[in-house]
């Protein structure tokens with residue numbers, strides 16, 4: 001059995017009257033690609049926000065490699081190796097591709113990390129996502145798909161042990177999605193990947209296990225075959241998969 005890299009116990013977040021995340025016990029094994037699926041408003045983004053430290057829990061704990069990180073700031077978690085790319089594109093449009101990636105690289109290694117180390121991290125991340133020839137372009141002029149890839153490169157420049165991707169294929173073309181699937185497989189050779197994803201083709205192509213969330217709770221968890229065959233999942237979620245607004 002592989003090492004548990006991440007574990008939450010009773011993790012909860014209330015927004016006014018609403019339990020957006022409700023007492024979630026969750027474990028992730030080192031090296032796996034885990035997909036989190038579930039309808040809009042199920043609490044997926046809040047849950048990964050709690051893991052990344054961008055949202056404070058109402059109660060419960062988060063442990064990374066056996067260490068309680070519940071009270072650590074998001075930047076401190078980044079330095080431990082937890083990287084999070086946002087659902088909403090989060091690049092600096094006025095800066096170049098290289099500068100955007102360098103900011104991420106520096107936030108892991110400290111502002112005074114050796115310049116050569118930062119430059120090498122930028123080059124490596126850009127090459128992995130296929131943006132090597134765009135390094136000096138202003139990020140704002142990139143196509144939407146390339147901006148999403150830039151975000152992934154920024155996540156990679158953090159040199160993560162756990163990479164959290166929140167709906168990374170949203171708005172990508174079919175060709176870009178194929179490239180993304182290949183990219184995540186490559187990333188998973190060195191990192192654990194936690195992927196919130198609506199596109200079930202992408203989920204089925206990538207995930208070793210799938211966690212289904214509904215109303216802040218885990219409704220089901222299992223292999224793609226188990227989840228596909230789960231009647232509760234079919235009722236609650238898969239039946240509504242054709243809803244394009246999902």
Ligand code: ADP
Pocket residue numbers: 015016018020038039040041042043044045046047
């Ligand atoms: P998902 O990512 O699965 O679509 P979210 O985690 O974004 O779900 O949201 C879960 C629930 O929490 C939703 O009902 C949403 O409206 C609510 N919510 C999320 N963020 C906030 C916030 N900052 N303030 C109040 N309610 C929020």
Ligand code: MG
Pocket residue numbers: 044045046087
């Ligand atoms: Mg979301």
